[in-house]
Amino acid sequence: MRPLVKKILLFLSLALFSDLIYGQESYWQQEVNFTINVSLNDQDNILEAFETIEYINHSPDTLQYIWFHIWPNAYKNDRTAFSEQFLKERRTDFYFSKPGQKGYINQLNFKVDGINATVVNDTNNIDIIQVLLPKPLAPGSKTIISTPFKVKLPYNFSRGGHVGRDYQITQWFPKPAVYDQKGWHPMPYLDQGEFYSEFGNFDVEITVPSAYIVAATGVLQDAATLQELKEKGKHTADGNTKVWHYKQNNIHDFAWFASKTFIVQYDTAVLTSNKIVDVFSFYKPQSKGWKESIAYAKDGIRRYSGWLGDYPYSTCSVVQGSKNENSGGMEYPTITLITAQETGKELDATIVHEIGHNWFYGALATNERTHPWMDEGMNTFYQKRYETEKYPPTLSKKKSFLGNETSTDEHVIFETLAKIKKDQPIETSSTDFTTTNYALAAYYKTSWWMKKLEDELGRDQFDKAMHSYYSDWKFRHPYPDDFKTSLEKAAGKNLDSHFSLLNKMGSFDTTQKKSLKPAFVFNSLDNKHNYINLSPALGYNYYDKGMIGGMINNYTLPLPKLQYLAGVLYGTGSKKLNGFGRVSYNVYKRNYHVSTALSYNSYSQNDFTTADNTKLILGVKRWVPSVKLTLFDKDSLSTRRFVAQWKTFLLNEGALDFKTIYTATDTFDRVTTINNRSYINRLSLSVSDNRVLFPYSLTVSTDQGKDFIKTGLTGKMFFNYSDGKSGMSARFFAGKLFYLKPATTLVRFRNDRYFLNMSGPTGYEDYTYSDYFIGRNEFEGWQSQQVMERDGFFKVNTALLGNKVGKTDDWLMSLNLSSDLPDNINPLSILPIKIPLKIFADVGTYAEAWKENPASGRFIYDAGIQIPLFHSLIDIYIPIVYSKVYRNYYKSTITEKRFLKTIAFTINISKLKLQDVLKDIPL
Known part of the structure; x- marks a missing residue:
């Protein structure tokens, strides 16, 4: 063997051997530790702050710059990604907001190891910047980055801001974007689409006017104030301002909330491992339904801990926020904000869902923007398990947890979207989801997918596999492949076919042909039958007067391809029987919809009283065959459509026929009715948005x-x-x-x-x-x-x-x-x-x-x-x-x-x- 060939083979062997040795240890993640001092000016709704960041480069790469998120700038004007997305969600409140309602961040002055750093603005998003490092940051090295900053808090349009003198301080400080094996992940702030941030330790001092009670991420360091909150549900307001000092390790975000009117409840949740978690609830005096919130939180912590592994932190807080019709709540490490207005079981479910994010988001810190199903969908699965076990169906009700007989509203809407080819795969990014599909696919369909996985593995094996996943990836950044590998290893089973469903559209429902069943007025959401709806029908016009009758139709959700409606109406004035009906066959595809239809109407349209006081009623019969083609944009978020339609109107109209009759002794007029037949062909082309x-x-x-x-x-x-x-x-x-x-x-x-x-x-x-x-x-x-x-x-x-x-x-x-x-x-x-x-x-x-x-x-x-x-x-x-x-x-x-x-x-x-x-x- 030639010496050169030997050297090449030796090099390749060493390279392959090195991959085998180090391949399993190739995972790494950055470490970002924060020290922040912040003061609230509640007269001007301004934060003034200073942060120091210890950035430790655990990657194998030398970094020349660090991307930063300065997300308060999302509220600066109507040209941000947040503002554009709000409009796509059909919300104009921010776009038309007054200047005083907007927000921003400024007075930034970045220094790296004491040296002024150059900042480059992102060309597309004013809430993303690039901080150039004065010297490269080598693997294994760390650097200290500091900056003052000032935040003008917006009105609470989305997750953060203020409503009057109540404050929700979220996504408020300059924060490095994640750098992982896939590269940098800078992203603008969005309302639909959550976050991805680096783990680290936080040390935050919050100075507010002394009348405020603060709820925040982490553990309150002032022992006296902490004890007052636990025992009295309030604190002593000495002086003009008060400092609330919080610390928490192994988190990737920090949020805090301030109000003068918070009622504070405290208790502890004892886990089966004997770990004790401090549980707080902060809510408004008028919210009587929140008295049980502490119990809901404790129950959720205990149940999730049993299903997945211990709650990852030592404290948990639930905060009542201002009403938000577009969101039930929002999670942050160790603390969650609840904006839903429900009480009882609905409040319980919302609180537990948001607390559940301490596992799915808090500890298992997936990229929520790109893979929203990995936190929202998995968490929804456990929320539904919680609801089913805590509030089991009564004997008079059928089962209600996924794969059941009784359909929920979300199941009906999802099945309808799937039937008309308007659903989207689970594995879709937040930015590509429509608003409806974000809720149905990322949340609901994923929970259904998880239930199918549980059924495939068996509950015991499934729970063991999820325990392993949580244990393997706690305080790390798992991707879908990591989740799959972890489950396959724990379950000892290839799950390719099940995971392939993540990228497919359509329903998981394998129900075969459904039987017909009559239903009065509308169906009862039983997914086992195709319903024929029977209902009364009413009508009125000047000639028939009041009309009463009945109709039959199969209009139900999901929409059938063949749709029909027929009815009869008796005219109390005309004493005539009228009718109406429509039958259509529909072909639904992702980018177009074809409908072929035939409709029919008959009713009275005129009357005439003759000289001998005879009343003649003139009717019309109308047949309309039609073909309609609707084209949709390939972009699922687009609201533009093109429609081409052909209709032929076939009319049989009653009319008066005036004749003069001549006899040997007299001449008189006679009025009778005749039918005139006519047609109109109509072609219409339209584009609309x-x-x-x-x-x-x-x-x-x-x-x-x-x-x-x-x-x-x-x-x-x-x-x-x-x-x-x-x-x-x-x-x-x-x-x-x-x-x-x-x-x-x-x-x-x-x-x-x-x-x-x-x-x-x-x-x-x-x-x-x-x-x-x-x-x-x-x-x-x-x-x-x-x-x-x-x-x-x-x-x-x-x-x-x-x-x-x-x-x-x-x-x-x-x-x-x-x-x-x-x-x-x-x-x-x-x-x-x-x-x-x-x-x-x-x-x-x-x-x-x-x-x-x-x-x-x-x-x-x-x-x-x-x-x-x-x-x-x-x-x-x-x-x-x-x-x-x-x-x-x-x-x-x-x-x-x-x-x-x-x-x-x-x-x-x-x-x-x-x-x-x-x-x-x-x-």
Whole structure:
């Protein structure tokens, strides 16, 4: 063997041998120890502080810089990752917050071993910086980093800040990002998406006005104050300020809370190992339901310790925070904040869930941002085990813990999302989850996955494996592969197939074909059956009067592919039987949805009384076959969609037939009813984005009838006002009608109802019967004042003219504006029931206005007051100013009760959409 070859082989052998020897010892993690002195100025809501950091480089790499998180800057302006994510969560409170409600961190002056350090701002996030080290930090070396800092505390939009004089001080100090085997992990502060920080020891002194009680991470060092809190639930307020000194080892974060009104409870939890844990509860005087909080905390500590291993610290505190509808609580080492308002079992579950994070997050410090399931989902599994064992189902109830017969709300919503291909895999980062899927996949589905793992291994073997995982990785940073390896080693079993489920969409439910079962009104959330729902049905229109009947449907969650609804209604006025129904078949894919449907309606739409006092009722039968394609963005977080839809309206309308009858001795008129058949083909294309700021839609719709083609473009946009609650909606319409044959007088007369209208069309002009009208063909009375949103959508109407103002068989354009009025100038705000008020304005033009001697000016307008009722299910419009042509019409035509007769209203049944009711389900 050649000498060179021998040397190469020897080198390779040594390298391989070295990997075998040191491969198992390759894990390392950095150590970051903090000393912080901080003072609270409760007049200006400011923290002034100084921190000293001992950074020990246990990595095999030489460090040239250290990434730092300065997360208070997330609240500095509306261009941060936090602000952008809030908008995606449909929250505008921070975006429109006042300058005084925002927060920031400044007055930083980093020194490394006493030498001024250069700071480089991250190019994308103002809450991330890079501190350049004056000299490289070699493996095994340490350095001392110090800086003063000042924090302007924000209003408590997310996890930290203040509400009045109650303080939640979280994510408040400059903190190094994690450096591990995968590299650096700098990350901006987010509301959805938690944290990843280095372990170390904390020594923190907190100076506050003496009236405050402080609850904080770690062990209070002042023995006298600690004893007072334990025995009296309060402390002696001597002097102007008081220092609260806390220490805690082996943690990766520090949080504290301050209030003048805290009630303090204290007890101890004794574990089976005889370890004693001090347990504190801090809550507000009016919160009677919190008296049991200390008992809930103790019970959770004991049970989790038995299932996983001893509680990792010597103290545990539970703090009641201000109400937060978007979060039940938030965990920090040794302390948790509870913002849910429940009591009893619900409060118990929330407290125990947050305390459980001392295992899953506190000791097992996973990367929560990238792998949220490793803390939230695992912890949810144990929370559900806790609830099931502590509050077992009664004999009258079925089981309720995962894999059971009775479905929970979260299970139903998850199964629905999975069925329509809108769920996401468990192994998804926090930033890529939709808000709904974050709760369902990271929490609920993971707990289900854990239950399946428990069932596969058996509870005893599963608990031993989880004990081993906790023991192996306590106070370390495990990744999913580490968790899998630990379990396989403890269980002695290959778990590849089970762990592969983490990356898959869909349900774990293996239930086969379900049997049919009738249910009255709606189903009872039994996951074993497909339900046929039976319910009463009611209706009303001017001609049928009250209608009563029943309907049958299979609309239930999860949504079936084949959906149907059918019903009958008896008209008490018309004495006729009416019907309605719809059947659709749906194909759900991740990026599109195809629905093929057929609907049917029949009801009375007009009446007529003959000379001999015979009342004739005219009905309509309407069949609508349709195909609808909805395309979604590949980005799951996007709210934009494209819709293409084809509908054919097949109509059979009752009409009057007037005939003159001649006899040998007399001549008389006879009125009978006939049926007119017609059709309309409609193709519509639309793009919309239902984002929380400036949502919009753009629709091009083309109708084709026997004699014409009519096309229209409708654009809508909502402009948010700075209060975050109100705004102005704008609607633009442009339409054009084309004849398919010569436009003779007869052809024009025959197609009159299809013309473009500047005014909102009446029931007669709703030629596809797409809107609900109380008195569809009334020309007098309040029913005649109903219009629909289409074409020009002016709120003034000249229906009694032979040739309506703004009606055209050529082209038409209009702009409609509607703006909210502030409550302080809304005269209806004095009412006990809140009724909002808006102002509207319309301007438009049409073909005839540009011809010689037009009846109106080239541009016409109207404006007035709008009263939206029931979230605009009904809108009432009171025109106040309008063009001269309308004024002349009202003066000459309407002589009595002129003001009342100018009022128009719409009834928008289309507002009652399934996706508006089921907001968590992106239909």
